[in-house]
Amino acid sequence: MPENFADRLLSAIHLKRSPACVGIDPDYARLPAEIAEHRELNDATDSEAALDAVLEFSRRVIKIVAPYVPAVKINTAFFERFYWEGIEGYYELVQEAAQHNLIVIGDCKRGDVGSTSEMYARSALSDPDFANLDDMVGPDAITVNAWAGLDGVQPFIDVAKDEQKGVFVWVRASNPSAGVIQDAKMEGGLTVAEHLAQQVATWAAGEGLTGRSGYSAVGAVVAAKGKEPTARLRELMPKCLFLMPGYGAQGGTAEDIAAAFKPDGSGALVTASRSVIYAYEDMKYVERFTSEWEKCIEAACKDFVAEINKALQK
Amino acid sequence: MPENFADRLLSAIHLKRSPACVGIDPDYARLPAEIAEHRELNDATDSEAALDAVLEFSRRVIKIVAPYVPAVKINTAFFERFYWEGIEGYYELVQEAAQHNLIVIGDCKRGDVGSTSEMYARSALSDPDFANLDDMVGPDAITVNAWAGLDGVQPFIDVAKDEQKGVFVWVRASNPSAGVIQDAKMEGGLTVAEHLAQQVATWAAGEGLTGRSGYSAVGAVVAAKGKEPTARLRELMPKCLFLMPGYGAQGGTAEDIAAAFKPDGSGALVTASRSVIYAYEDMKYVERFTSEWEKCIEAACKDFVAEINKALQK
Numbered sequence: 001m002p003e004n005f006a007d008r009l010l011s012a013i014h015l016k017r018s019p020a021c022v023g024i025d026p027d028y029a030r031l032p033a034e035i036a037e038h039r040e041l042n043d044a045t046d047s048e049a050a051l052d053a054v055l056e057f058s059r060r061v062i063k064i065v066a067p068y069v070p071a072v073k074i075n076t077a078f079f080e081r082f083y084w085e086g087i088e089g090y091y092e093l094v095q096e097a098a099q100h101n102l103i104v105i106g107d108c109k110r111g112d113v114g115s116t117s118e119m120y121a122r123s124a125l126s127d128p129d130f131a132n133l134d135d136m137v138g139p140d141a142i143t144v145n146a147w148a149g150l151d152g153v154q155p156f157i158d159v160a161k162d163e164q165k166g167v168f169v170w171v172r173a174s175n176p177s178a179g180v181i182q183d184a185k186m187e188g189g190l191t192v193a194e195h196l197a198q199q200v201a202t203w204a205a206g207e208g209l210t211g212r213s214g215y216s217a218v219g220a221v222v223a224a225k226g227k228e229p230t231a232r233l234r235e236l237m238p239k240c241l242f243l244m245p246g247y248g249a250q251g252g253t254a255e256d257i258a259a260a261f262k263p264d265g266s267g268a269l270v271t272a273s274r275s276v277i278y279a280y281e282d283m284k285y286v287e288r289f290t291s292e293w294e295k296c297i298e299a300a301c302k303d304f305v306a307e308i309n310k311a312l313q314k
Numbered sequence: 315m316p317e318n319f320a321d322r323l324l325s326a327i328h329l330k331r332s333p334a335c336v337g338i339d340p341d342y343a344r345l346p347a348e349i350a351e352h353r354e355l356n357d358a359t360d361s362e363a364a365l366d367a368v369l370e371f372s373r374r375v376i377k378i379v380a381p382y383v384p385a386v387k388i389n390t391a392f393f394e395r396f397y398w399e400g401i402e403g404y405y406e407l408v409q410e411a412a413q414h415n416l417i418v419i420g421d422c423k424r425g426d427v428g429s430t431s432e433m434y435a436r437s438a439l440s441d442p443d444f445a446n447l448d449d450m451v452g453p454d455a456i457t458v459n460a461w462a463g464l465d466g467v468q469p470f471i472d473v474a475k476d477e478q479k480g481v482f483v484w485v486r487a488s489n490p491s492a493g494v495i496q497d498a499k500m501e502g503g504l505t506v507a508e509h510l511a512q513q514v515a516t517w518a519a520g521e522g523l524t525g526r527s528g529y530s531a532v533g534a535v536v537a538a539k540g541k542e543p544t545a546r547l548r549e550l551m552p553k554c555l556f557l558m559p560g561y562g563a564q565g566g567t568a569e570d571i572a573a574a575f576k577p578d579g580s581g582a583l584v585t586a587s588r589s590v591i592y593a594y595e596d597m598k599y600v601e602r603f604t605s606e607w608e609k610c611i612e613a614a615c616k617d618f619v620a621e622i623n624k625a626l627q628k
Contacts, residue, residue, distance in 0.1 A: 025430065047444045077426060077433035083405065083444050086437075087398040107430075111459065112391060112423050113489035116339065119391035123400075130361045130397050145425065145459050147484060149491035170461060175427035177463035184509055185501040192506055195498055 004211030005141055005166035006219070006241055010266060012070035012103050018305045019261075019312075021105070022065045023245070023273025024093070025075035026054045030278055032293040035060075051082040055089045061277050062097050064294055065301045071103035073243070073271050074139070076124075091128070094139050104139040105243065109170055111145030111152050121155040125165055141166030143221050143243065146196060150203060160217045161208050166241075167218050169200045171233065174223035174246030183229075191229075197236040204239045213266070215241050222260060224252025224270070230259035234267065242268035248275030248304070254311030261312055270308050276300045318525030319455055319480035320533070320555055324580060326384035326417050332619045333575075333626075335419070336379045337559065337587030338407070339389035340368045344592055346607040349374075365396040369403045375591050376411050378608055379615045385417035387557070387585050388453070390438075405442070408453050418453040419557065423484055425459030425466050435469040439479055455480030457535050457557065460510060464517060474531045475522050480555075481532050483514045485547065488537035488560030497543075505543075511550040518553045527580070529555050536574060538566025538584070544573035548581065556582035562589030562618070568625030575626055584622050590614045 003011070013019045028036065028050040035057050062072060074097070079090035090106075097104045110120040122129075128136045144156050146169045156167045172182055172193045182193040190198070197220065204216035211217070216239040222230060224246035234242070242260045246252035247270050260268035279285045279300030280293035289295040317325070327333045342350065342364040349367050376386060388411070393404035404420075411418045424434040436443075442450045458470050460483045470481045486496055486507045496507040504512070511534065518530035525531070533555035536547050548556070556574045560566035561584050574582035593599045593614030594607035603609040 027429065027433075075430055075433075077424075077430045077437070080437040081433040083437060083442060083447070084398040084401040085444070087401050091397065109426050109459070110391075110423075113487050113492070115341065116389055116391045116421075119341075119389075119395040123391070123394040123397060128397055130399070133397070145423070145461055147459055147461055147492075147495060148487040148489055149494045149496075151489040151491040152487070173427050173462040173466070175462055175465040177465040178427070178461070180463045180513060181461060181510060182463075184506075186506075187499040187501060192498075192500075192509075195506075196495060199494060 005217040006215035007211035010213050016070040020069045020305045020308045021071040021269045021271040023073045023271045025078045031057050064298050066100035068301050073105040073107050076108040106139035106142040109145050113148045117152045118155040121159045125159045143168045168221045168243040170221040172222045174250045201237045224256040227255050227259045244270045248272040272304050319531040320529035321525035324527050330384040334383045334619045334622045335385040335583045335585040337387045337585045339392045378612050380414035382615050387419040387421050390422040420453035420456040423459050427462045431466045432469040435473045439473045457482045482535045482557040484535040486536045488564045515551045538570040541569050541573045558584045562586040586618050
């Protein structure tokens with residue numbers, strides 16, 4: 001019997017001694033010259049070559065970071081961008097990451113109502129049942145959008161329960177304009193995000209979802225943005241593990257992150273994407289490794305892990 | 315120069331004399347025996363055969379309804395459910411529907427932040443730029459999720475502007491639990507959905523989006539649920555065409571729908587999915603046509619069009 005997702009994630013964090021997660025969202029335009037150039041693009045629309053390069057880069061990033069982090073978050077948009085060929089590549093990467101014993105989070109923000117969410121839950125979270133794909137695994141967890149309330153999320157929770165997987169409900173975004181919706185005040189004083197968080201807390205407490213750790217297979221995406229609001233969300237969702245984007249390139253600080261953790265040091269998985277995977281654009285690393293892009297990524301990943309751990313020791 | 319999306323949609327509605335749209339969300343388990351059985355599924359996981367059947371059914375439904383309605387809404391979840399093969403099938407259906415001169419709406423509810431939304435906008439809305447797909451068109455419009463506010467929606471709006479396409483922002487859902495989020499009251503008395511609607515109204519009024527008709531390429535998904543709340547959303551988003559699910563199988567009434575239209579008879583595109591595409595399960599049609607499922611669908615489509623037109627004449 002496989003373990004509850006929250007327990008598995010916490011074990012992986014314990015094993016790697018770090019709650020850090022690398023986000024894989026590779027844009028062809030930013031790939032290292034070594035990978036992009038030998039693809040010999042004929043023109044801007046030679047997207048098969050671009051996809052090959054994106055996949056090779058992603059595979060190499062996964063291999064580089066695997067010794068240091070417990071999990072990777074693969075952003076489906078960057079693969080969907082190459083249509084069905086890209087989706088096939090996304091599934092290949094999920095297998096690759098799983099083979100490195102990484103927890104794999106599919107960042108797809110799916111969500112709709114009723115039977116439509118059932119279909120998304122099957123495609124985005126279940127282990128594939130397509131003919132001849134019997135050995136293929138789906139991601140360990142995905143991100144979902146809860147605009148339609150519990151009806152829209154329940155099918156994902158059902159799959160999570162049946163297959164010991166996880167769901168992170170998107171509660172708070174990292175971008176500037178999200179506040180117009182999410183930070184707007186409700187009657188009674190909560191923000192819209194806090195109101196949603198109250199719902200998510202109830203869903204997370206549902207039968208059969210809580211692991212030995214006390215955490216639920218239903219977690220929340222909570223951007224690293226402000227210490228106080230993060231602390232309030234932490235309080236509102238005691239059983240939820242937080243998936244925290246926004247650190248590094250998007251401006252989140254160590255203090256923002258610390259507020260997502262409980263006194264015992266558990267509570268969140270912090271993700272960094274661009275600040276790690278594009279480290280070869282950062283002078284700090286280029287000065288040390290010149291054009292050895294893989295070394296830049298490895299160093300940035302180690303720095304990221306060290307920074308997060310330092311933030312939590314304060 | 316192709317026309318503004320809102321103008322194109324209104325022309326199509328005018329031509330077919332009906333603001334009715336058929337939703338294509340085919341579930342293998344409900345397909346007519348004629349199509350499902352000759353696929354000879356070996357077992358529940360023989361999903362290549364299931365996908366073939368789903369695609370054949372969808373093509374035939376599109377052909378049946380094309381003379382009666384201006385638009386079809388294709389629900390991506392039911393194709394994603396078959397992984398990359400399903401996505402390829404979805405694009406084939408988009409081409410097929412376009413060849414029937416139907417306005418094609420991709421119901422994908424995509425939405426994230428910044429560069430991720432840019433990637434989704436490219437994959438879900440743009441005409442494909444993948445190698446050897448030069449002749450392929452994307453859908454005319456898609457549905458998007460605005461949880462992250464304008465930053466998350468802007469990339470879709472940009473593509474809509476560049477390629478004369480449309481975006482329907484998901485403002486109000488048709489399912490029972492959506493109210494817990496969307497009908498919750500804000501400070502000042504608006505519901506969360508109405509607060510979002512105010513934002514959408516501003517986005518819709520942006521430069522270069524309004525057509526000759528006075529409507530914007532940015533519309534809203536507004537479920538047919540209650541006359542008063544629909545009327546308020548109509549008032550809050552004067553430039554937005556409404557895409558209205560929820561009629562028929564989901565319980566929306568003629569009165570709910572009428573509230574989305576302006577006195578001149580314009581303002582919304584009403585969709586029905588299950589009540590049309592599964593009409594061969596409805597005794598009302600089975601009694602007339604027995605097992606001739608295509609005739610059941612055709613009759614249900616004609617009835618749907620007639621009902622909507624009747625609702626608008628009241």
